[in-house]
Amino acid sequence: MSQVTSAETTNMGKAPSNLGQVGVIMKYTFLDYFRSRRFFILLVIALVISAILTGVIGYYRPASLMASSLGFYAGWWGMSATFVVALSGIFFGGDAISGEFQNKTGYFTLPNPVRRSSVYVGKWLASFIASTAILTIFTAITLANGLFYFGANVPYQFGESVLFAWFYLAAVLGFTFFFSSLFKSGSYSILVTAILFLFAFNLVQSLVSSLAQIEPWFLLSYGSQIIGNILTVPYPAHTAITSFGPEGRGPSFTTFNVGIPEGLMIMAVYFVVTAVLGLILFEKKEFN
Amino acid sequence: MTTRQPFIENYLPSLECQVLQDNVHSIEAVNLSKVYGSFTALSNLNLKIEGAKCVGFLGPNGAGKTTTLKMLTDLIRPSSGKALIDGINVHTHKRQALNSVGSVIETPEIYPSLTPREALGMIAELRGVKHSEKKRRIEEVVEEVRMSEWIDKRVGKFSKGMKQRICVASALLHDPSVIILDEPTTGLDPRGMSEVKDIVKSLKNKNRLIFMSSHILSEVADICDEVAIIDHGKLLVYDTLPKVTAKFSGGETVLEVGFSRPLSDGILRSTIPAISGVTSTERRDEMNVILRYNGTVTAQENILKELVKLDGGLISYRPATSALEEVYLNLISDSR
Numbered sequence: 134m135s136q137v138t139s140a141e142t143t144n145m146g147k148a149p150s151n152l153g154q155v156g157v158i159m160k161y162t163f164l165d166y167f168r169s170r171r172f173f174i175l176l177v178i179a180l181v182i183s184a185i186l187t188g189v190i191g192y193y194r195p196a197s198l199m200a201s202s203l204g205f206y207a208g209w210w211g212m213s214a215t216f217v218v219a220l221s222g223i224f225f226g227g228d229a230i231s232g233e234f235q236n237k238t239g240y241f242t243l244p245n246p247v248r249r250s251s252v253y254v255g256k257w258l259a260s261f262i263a264s265t266a267i268l269t270i271f272t273a274i275t276l277a278n279g280l281f282y283f284g285a286n287v288p289y290q291f292g293e294s295v296l297f298a299w300f301y302l303a304a305v306l307g308f309t310f311f312f313s314s315l316f317k318s319g320s321y322s323i324l325v326t327a328i329l330f331l332f333a334f335n336l337v338q339s340l341v342s343s344l345a346q347i348e349p350w351f352l353l354s355y356g357s358q359i360i361g362n363i364l365t366v367p368y369p370a371h372t373a374i375t376s377f378g379p380e381g382r383g384p385s386f387t388t389f390n391v392g393i394p395e396g397l398m399i400m401a402v403y404f405v406v407t408a409v410l411g412l413i414l415f416e417k418k419e420f421n
Numbered sequence: 422m423t424t425r426q427p428f429i430e431n432y433l434p435s436l437e438c439q440v441l442q443d444n445v446h447s448i449e450a451v452n453l454s455k456v457y458g459s460f461t462a463l464s465n466l467n468l469k470i471e472g473a474k475c476v477g478f479l480g481p482n483g484a485g486k487t488t489t490l491k492m493l494t495d496l497i498r499p500s501s502g503k504a505l506i507d508g509i510n511v512h513t514h515k516r517q518a519l520n521s522v523g524s525v526i527e528t529p530e531i532y533p534s535l536t537p538r539e540a541l542g543m544i545a546e547l548r549g550v551k552h553s554e555k556k557r558r559i560e561e562v563v564e565e566v567r568m569s570e571w572i573d574k575r576v577g578k579f580s581k582g583m584k585q586r587i588c589v590a591s592a593l594l595h596d597p598s599v600i601i602l603d604e605p606t607t608g609l610d611p612r613g614m615s616e617v618k619d620i621v622k623s624l625k626n627k628n629r630l631i632f633m634s635s636h637i638l639s640e641v642a643d644i645c646d647e648v649a650i651i652d653h654g655k656l657l658v659y660d661t662l663p664k665v666t667a668k669f670s671g672g673e674t675v676l677e678v679g680f681s682r683p684l685s686d687g688i689l690r691s692t693i694p695a696i697s698g699v700t701s702t703e704r705r706d707e708m709n710v711i712l713r714y715n716g717t718v719t720a721q722e723n724i725l726k727e728l729v730k731l732d733g734g735l736i737s738y739r740p741a742t743s744a745l746e747e748v749y750l751n752l753i754s755d756s757r
């Protein structure tokens with residue numbers, strides 16, 4: 134009896150595992166990135182940055198970059214990699230969660246038997262993979278230029294730096310997702326994350342370290358400096374004291390350089406803390 | 422052997438319970454409340470609907486309908502109390518509770534860059550619709566909401582009503598046994614309204630429990646078997662449609678009577694009220710009269726005969742659609 138009735142009335146299937154649903158969300162988030170041209174716009178920006186660097190370096194051949202292959206990678210990659218990562222964070226993470234509220238797309242997805250954490254993780258993974266693709270393309274162009282000027286002699290520090298940039302990407306996306314679940318307006322959260330990553334972090338960092346003379350160990354941007362520092366040989370000293378005035382008796386000035394374990398730790402803590410907080414926020418958030 | 426006997430005895434009732442759970446579906450609110458700051462959007466709702474039927478959730482704008490339905494689908498959390506579907510707490514066990522539920526709450530948006538086929542594909546995959554059935558099923562539900570020619574166009578270009586239809590399709594995708602709809606016809610043009618009404622009616626034929634909010638009385642009277650009326654976050658009544666109408670109109674039935682010629686005051690005030698069963702008359706305009714009577718269809722038949730005998734040019738004679746309306750308006754004004 135129950136067989137007959139349930140066959141004509143109930144489900145055509147049972148909801149897949151949480152992991153399966155994470156995969157579904159990931160797949161359709163990708164589809165949305167491609168369709169909405171979000172991915173291509175960021176790709177074009179990364180290509181434009183690459184083209185400008187290629188053109189300027191090819192034309193002016195600045196001495197500091199041409200002296201050694203390490204100097205070349207430090208000059209090219211050390212300056213631009215964090216910028217490309219920050220842009221990825223803003224593009225893919227800025228409105229990831231807040232957009233579900235502002236655009237009301239959450240009303241379509243969430244009243245289904247799916248955990249909010251699965252939606253969060255699925256969207257995060259999609260943004261991480263899409264950003265990784267952009268970063269990989271940017272790395273390939275950097276390498277191509279390096280190979281052109283210095284041949285196959287690629288310093289191993291560049292490999293480490295790429296790896297650090299990838300860790301930084303995880304931390305940045307963790308942070309932008311957390312921020313986007315703080316807000317209910319997508320445009321607002323994009324704006325705030327853009328300001329944070331393009332200006333605010335650096336500004337606070339200079340204020341804290343230069344004026345207050347405190348090591349800014351609590352700032353993600355400080356941790357991210359290992360990406361550039363690793364390309365400086367020898368690795369810069371943790372603190373450097375510069376003194377002014379005759380015979381160095383005037384005011385002295387300390388600059389801080391983050392060490393590798395410290396930098397990795399800062400990124401890891403940022404990633405873990407923001408991922409946990411972001412998930413909790415999204416779980417608690419109400420659609421109203 | 423001695424330990425087996427109690428085992429079987431214990432096992433049987435739970436088996437029966439299992440069978441029951443498979444067939445009888447329920448939506449239940451237990452002391453359900455939602456408070457925003459000092460404002461109570463829903464106050465201590467206790468409501469259990471079960472079986473295979475369509476229940477209308479009726480109330481004016483701001484009554485607390487959407488608030489209730491959002492708690493039944495875990496879009497918001499209860500301030501206190503519980504929302505249960507098939508006896509399972511929606512907030513604490515969302516995946517199990519919503520497995521057999523299809524819903525459209527407020528007006529959802531779909532990723533504008535996707536097509537209905539893709540958006541419904543996402544829901545089908547989240548729901549675990551079998552891969553072999555996915556394509557056919559998506560086309561079937563899109564056909565059901567009359568959107569077939571748009572199935573591969575991007576949602577971003579759709580009107581509000583078209584998106585609403587796709588949302589209804591998404592709620593039907595996995596052939597749910599419990600359906601929750603929040604004012605499903607708002608935002609649709611008149612043809613769309615009647616099409617969606619027809620879809621809901623056709624869903625009733627199968628063994629399903631449908632809970633549908635609305636502020637449109639005729640819609641509820643037309644589609645639903647039972648009605649729950651809510652205002653200011655409080656449940657005013659929950660019963661079958663005929664009982665609600667009878668209970669609150671004092672057993673009277675309201676008729677609308679139309680004449681082809683203006684009706685004289687004499688006929689209105691004395692002749693018609695003299696017909697047995699008639700309790701009151703009221704002029705609607707020159708040629709239309711609202712008439713109330715007590716009694717069965719036999720009384721109604723007799724009244725019609727007498728009205729024809731008046732030779733006043735009787736041309737129409739029908740139960741007022743306002744029977745429910747009257748109850749509704751009375752209840753709502755009492756609760757203010």
Ligand SMILES: Nc1ncnc2c1ncn2[C@@H]1O[C@H](COP(=O)(O)OP(=O)(O)O)[C@@H](O)[C@H]1O
Binds near residue numbers: 483486488489
């Ligand atoms: N987030 C919110 N904050 C404050 N008040 C709210 C919120 N959401 C809904 N309300 C109020 O709760 C009441 C019930 O709303 P709702 O359930 O949407 O009514 P309706 O019956 O029209 O669907 C309304 O007065 C509404 O203004």
Ligand SMILES: [Mg+2]
Binds near residue numbers: 488
């Ligand atoms: Mg509403």
